[in-house]
Amino acid sequence: MNSARVSFFIFLLIGFSVLWSEEAMSQDVQDNLIGEVTLDQIIENSRIFKVYVDRYEPDPRDIEYLSSLNGDYSIVVFFGSWCRESTKYTPGLVKTLNLVNNDQIEVTYVGVDEQKKFPNEFLKLFDIKYIPTVVVLKDGNEYGRIVERPQLPIETELVQILKRLQEN
Template sequence: MKKFITNIIAVSALFLASQQLNAQKVVVNREVETTNDGKMLLGHQLKEQFLKEPYADWYVKERDEYAIDQKAIAELKKAKINSYNLVVFMGTWCEDSHRDFPRLMKILEELKYPENKLTIIAVNRKKESPTGDEGLYNIQKVPTIIVEKYGKELGRIIEMPKTGYIERDLVDILKKDDSSVFKEIFKK
């Protein structure tokens, strides 16, 4: 009898664990139809999604026309940007996102940035996503590009790059990371 009860408990625990795993699955490339904005991407996205209509209209044009600052690209390579994680919040309804998101993607292509280190989250006009990630990152404006290392935020570009160039702002963020490491070493 004792073995029977133990087996029932074990099976129940496995069942509950599998239910929990299923509940944590994130839907990728969700697209919704809205009254005011028509088709809109919402939640976690893959970059290929932006090559589809109606997003390709603005995405491809802006990406192809953007002239990258090669000096900043060289600095980003030297600073090993590919070892950092990027989290990007954007809106397919937002003009600033229409401008800066394709530019960022062109920069990342130039850097051969690993796709598994990039998280793209599309939000609605209220800056909300289905998973609620915007709350974890305190997103107020889009686009917001967040640079992380070891799960810690190092800096972010909010709405528009301060220098006028995303790649230059990224260089500035990575320079802060280097200097903060030196400060920690010499502080002790």
């Protein structure tokens, strides 16, 4: 092969690989979700998020505990559709709460921009500095949070927060 053909071949390979990687990235995360969003919007926005939700296997003991939980609780999940940790850890919480199906646990998802400045009213109200952050509330008061990377499975950390709350 002469050098002109080799150069042309390399040019084509590079061009196709750039186009393919941009296409793959645009199909994985379509838009940065900002503000209060639904779980359906999160899943529609990122194929990989749904894959992680489907694959996650939460601890059955935590599912049992959360299913039998009495009292009204609120969980606010601050995540970034652009954020690797959000994509890695939030699906486990989503799968857990879907399996629990406890009407006494209300979940709100809030998408945050990459600079962590929007939606400002939520970020200031909850003093959010890191993403993802899961805030556990009862009667409007915060009783715990899971910040960025959980040390244990995310559902286990949630159960620990709720058990501490019930002991008080």
